[in-house]
Every structure is written in structure tokens, then in C-alpha cells.
Amino acid sequence: MSPLRPLVWIAVVVVLYVLPSALPTQYFTLLLQTAAYDTIVVVGLNLLVGFSGQISLGHAGFFAIGAYTTSLLTTSYGLSLWLTLPAAGAFAGAAGFLLALPAIRTKGLYLAMITVGFGFVVEILAQRWVDLTGGTMGIYAIPQPFGPVGYFYLVAGVAVALQLAMNHLTGSLWGKTLLALKGSEEAAQSVGIRVVRWKVVAFGVSAVYAGIGGAFFGHQNGYINSDSFTFGASLYYLVALVIGGVGSNYGPVVGTVFLAFITHFSAGLYEQRFFLLGGFLLFTLVFLPDGIVGTLEKWLKRRRETRLAPPEVEVDLARVLAAPANGHEGALLETAELTKHYAGVTAVERVALTIEPGTIHALIGPNGAGKTTFINLITGRIPADRGRVFYRGRHLDGLATPDRARLGIARTFQNLQLFPDLTVLENVLVGFHRHGEATLLEYALGLPRARRETARHTGQALALLSFLGISELAGLRATELAYGHQKLCELARALAVKPDIILLDEPVAGANRTEVDRIVQILGRLRAAGITILLVEHNMDFVMRISDRVSVLNFGEKIAEGTPEEVRANPQVIEAYLGHWGAADARR
Amino acid sequence: MLAVKNLRVHYGKIEVLKGVSLEVRAGEIVTVIGSNGAGKTTLLRAVSGLAPIVAGEVMLEGRPIHRTPPHRISRLGVAHIPQGRQIVPDLSVEDNLRLGAYRLARDRSKVREFMAREYERFPQLSERRGQIAGSLSGGEQQMLAIARGLMMDPRFVMMDEPSLGLAPKVVDEIMTTLQALNRQGVTLLLVEQAAAEALVLAHRGYVMRTGEVFLSGPADELRRDPRVIEGYLGG
16 A cells, blocks of 8 residues: 555545535535435446446436435434434345346346336336335425535545445455456356356445435435436436446546536536536547546556566465365266257267376367367356266266366366456456455455455465466556466466366467477476366377377267377377268269 | 468467468369368468458469458459358348349349359259258258359359368268369369368368468378378377
């Protein structure tokens, strides 16, 4: 943390303290209140959109739930604001959680439509459930405590606290995990992240923020009715976020304050407000696609980008990679009758494969032979039609990719699937996911266990990177690396799982000769460290050089297996690759 | 017909072609064989203007085309029949063929003439002209892809793995069709993994391995050369 950080926050507090008296009329104090609670909503929305990569066009619904919760509890039951504010957050959070549970399995446009629908449902309930909400008549006489300036201090204070908590959360490994699944769900699952669960939690947290914002709205106005929670409001939050900068910590506050004052100064143009809003949105999307703050951050970052010094540690690979002991004897991984058909096309047909622990086993075959499908069947990315995968003697039926990763099955991808928003080091850190124990709350509050865990994993991640010879690149964004280094970064991430077996989908595709030699060396050391390797590869020199055993697939069936020499001399293998010489001759 | 000199292609940060040279003379069938990942498909895509050429040149009948956009290259009488058929599965067989003659759309009689010619070449397609292309068998889809490419009446056809995923008997049928096509005066550049079939058909062949031409010569010689197998399975 920079030593200036506390000073900055003191300055923020001073500015917030002076602001109400610096502005000419009380009207501006109300405007500041509005900006402050809208900021809370947009900070929450940023977690959802900018970090977990989902979208909500229904945040006004959570805002409404928060507003009604506090309004009803204070007016009907006379509860104190200090109780109803957290209650508002909790109710909205629960609603977010319940909505997300089924909705989160959809993506993009569909999720957006569901959240739009949710927003309308809340709006209509507010209008029609008159007994509870008072309908269009609304709820009157909601307490308006502390006077305008005092109330602004309260809202701003809470906003600052929630901003700080969010900074903590998004800056921690927890936030990196969200960014990871936003970048590539498939890769996130491959290191054991249960993606659906994480997205639901992000949705819930985001809804808590919206609920608290809504509660402050209720106490500001002293009166709420169903007209306050329209689809337009949901859009407004999203526009504020986009203008401020999606995914940057201070984008929400900048975007919200900007829009609040624009709305104020264009009050005379009420009829044209959507036109204005749309205009600003368009301007941002075209000229500042990262938003105001995002653009600034990028610009500043470019100027002070530094490389981390490589750590001065001799790598004890065996210790970094030590997986939990398992005690199983015999084959590590076995498949029996494994079968997968796609729309009548046989991708994998009754394949039986046995992989002995501590070996490098290659899977080869012509295009379309079913190699990648086979890997996907083992990781559980696609379900088998028939047959089973046995791992340490137990079948893996019904286990999804993250569960299998947690058992120690890691993989790399044919088309690289690095997490683009993360640095090389962070990519590897996320790989340690299955070894993490600290909870969300511990990460949000920066408690010791979360800090210790992050420090331990950082040390191990740097050790892995230095083993692969790319530790000096640790601070760069993964996508900035050269292709060969990206492949190594992906390998490091897979090794962070501390796997028993690692599935490599074309580890040397696109590599030059020196890089191939390097990978041969690395894989040899991994084998020596006790890691089993199953690889799919087209570079035959590489395969023959490094493999203990080679299995050959053709049209989804296993047609041969043996040592590299045996396979290379096998006429069926030659025919699978080069065609049938006899038959071709006959046609002449 | 076609001369490729020292062609280099990068996909992003990956060097896929590391200086490939080859030549196809008018009237020939030339095949480029090799294991998957060797860069064969990229070679065809580069000639068609679909892959980013970093260095080297592509000459079509003596004229450089390595800076010509893909749609202009296809107007020069070059047909590229891509890997994996790439037919439009939701359109009928006939509409797929009509798409192939997109440039001739105004000249209806010509479209009809070419379509009749393709139905004659592939009677199976004629029987299924009204059927949705996605419902065809793999072999029929490949025939449709070829027929669609020929609807532009090309002089030079580049074909990418027509045998992919097809049973040997179907491969045989398609190879026979290609031979007939060549006898009608069409020059062919055939990319194949199935070396045996391709070398029977072709006059000359090039064996590629990891982005380079590893071996080349008359097809008859390559058929007897054990190094071809090495090119696939290492050695």
C-alpha cells in the first residue's frame, strides 16, 4: 500500500465534510445525498458487471426492496434506522440470491432479459400489492433523521465504508477469482472454481448494495411510491457505471456524481433527458470505451509499469507440488467403454485406456479422431453417453469439472484460456483455488487467515513461475506475453492445482525448436516429481521423444497402444494417418 | 498456374508457416500432405487471402496476389473448398449451389447451366436438391461443398481435406470425381492428410511438417519413400 493512502482518505473526509456548506443552497445537499446513495448502488453493480461479468437491468428492483423494507419497518414497527438499514441490505441480498439461483445459469442477453423481468415484477408488486406497499399512494411519514447535512454525512460515511470494503474484496484473491471466471469460465472450472456458486454470491452482494442505497432513498424522501422504481432507474445505474468505467474501483462514484450533476444542470431539458443520457453513453462507448476512470487508469498504468524482480529462491518443486496424499495403488486413471456421440457422429467409441502413475502418456490420432473430446470426457466438461472414468479406483460419474479438478485433475487448453484481466502471477494464484480455506468475509475484512493464505500462495506461485523460467514476467498481464510464455503461464496455473495428473492439449503447438526442447525438459522434471501426464499432440517428434506410452485414436476408437517404437511401426497407425495404400493402389 | 515463394504466416504470435515454397503448373494435380498441425490449411488460406501473410509472395499466372483481397482472388477463377465443408445447413441443396454462383446471379441461364452440370456430376445431389443441406450425410455434404465451389466455373481449385471424417468408400468416390474434373482441364491443389489416396491421384506432392516443406517430388516417388511416414509419425 502506498504511504500516501491514509492522507488521500483524510482529504476525502475533509472534502465530504466541507461540501454541503460550500454549495449555495440546501437543494445541492439533497443532490449530494442522492449522488451518495446512488454511488452505493453503482458500486454494487460494478461488482456484478465489472468483476463477475454478468449484467443486471433490474437493479431498481433491489433498490425498491431496500426502500420498502426500511420504510415499512420504521413506519409500521417503529424500528430504529440502525436496524432497518442492515435489514434492507439483507432483504435485497436475499432477493438477489433467490433470483440468481435459477437465473445465473443463463448468460448475456438471456440474463439481461430475466433481470429486466425481475425489475418489472417488483415495480408491479409495489403498485398492486396495496396492503403492503400502499400502491401508487405509497408510504408516508418515513423518518428523515439528522437534518439534511447530517443525513448527507451518514449516507456519505456509509458509502465510503462500503467503497472501502469493495476495494478490499475486489483487490483480494476473491476479486481475482471473479475476474478469472469472467475471463474464462472453462478455465476457472478447470482449477476447481464452482462458477455458478461464485456468480450467485456476486449477485447477492451486489443486491445488498442496491438495497442499502434504496433504504437511504426512502429516508431522504420521507415518502415512496411505486413510481420511483422504474426500468429507467435500472438503466440509469448501468449508464453511470459505463460512463465512470466498468471494472475500475472508482468508476461508479465518478460516473454517478457526473450524471447527478448533468441531470441537475439539464433539469430544464427534462423532456430531452433520455436523449442526453443516451448521448453521453454513446460518447463514452465510442471515445472512452473504458469509461472516465478506466481510461485514466490505463494511461497512468502505462507510465509506471514495472517488472517484478525474480525471487531469489531455489525451487523445491516437490514441496510446491506436493498434493494431498492419496494412498491408492495401481492405475491412476482408467476409462472403460467410454463413448460419446454428437448428432449421430461418433466422437469417442468404447475407449478403454489405462494411465499408470508417474508416466507420460500420449494420445495421438488424425484430425477428428476424438482426442480433445476424450480429454473433455475425463475433465467432465461434457458428459459421456456411456462408459466411465475411474480415478484412483473410483468412478467420477456425476462430478462436474470443478469437482474433478479438486480431486487433482488439471488441464491446459489447446486454444489458450488465460484470464485476460489478471497478471501472470494472479493467473497462477487463482490456480491455487482448491487449496484456499479463508472465507469471503475474511477476504472482505482483510483478516489474518486470508492474508496468510495469499502470502503463502504468492510464494508458491512465484516458485512455480521461476521453475518454468518466467518469474520476471509475473507482474505483466497474461495476455501481453509472447505465445510461448502464455503457454508456460497456463501450465503454471494448472500446476498450482497441485495435480496428480495433468492433461495437456497440444503443449507444443506453435512452439519453435528451442521451446520444444524446453518443454521436454520441464515435462521430464514434472514426471520425476511424481506428476502423471496425459498429452494430446500432433508434433510427432516431440511425442515419440517424451512419451512412455502412446495410444492412438481413429474415428473415436482406440486402434493401437504401446511404446513409441511399437506404435510407429504399427501398420494400422500408418494407415490411420496416411490412408490405405493397398486400396488406393487398387483404384489405379 | 500458382507459384508460392518463401511464404511466412503468423497467427498472432504463432509462426504457422515458416517459409513455404511450392508450384502448381496448369493442368496438374498437386497435393500437399502432412499430419495435422503441419500448416496445410493455413497455406491454402494464405493463397486465398484469408490468412495474414508476413513475408513471401503468391503468384497466380505470373501476377502477384498476396496483397489482393479474398473476394478479388475468387474472381480470378480460384475456388477454395474449405475444410469441414462449410455449407449452409439451413438452406436447401439447390440454394447452397445458388449461393456458390452468387456472382452470376443476374445471368440466370448460366446459373441454370452450371447447376445442371453439377447435378450431372453428382447425381446424388440431384436427388436431394430440395432437401435441407444439414440433413445430408457427410459424404453428400462434401460433394455439395465441391459442387458449390465449382459453380463459379473456376480454372484452379484448392481443396482442403475432402476425405476428412469420411469412410474409405466415400473417399474413393470423391477422389474419382476429382480425377475427372482434372481431365476436364481444371488445375487442382489438394491438401490432404490421407497421403495414400492423395498420392494416387496427384502428379506431384509436397510433404509438410511443422510449418515447413519437408519433402517434395513426383507422387510416384513419394509413394515409395519411407520418409513420408517419418514426416507423419516422427523419426
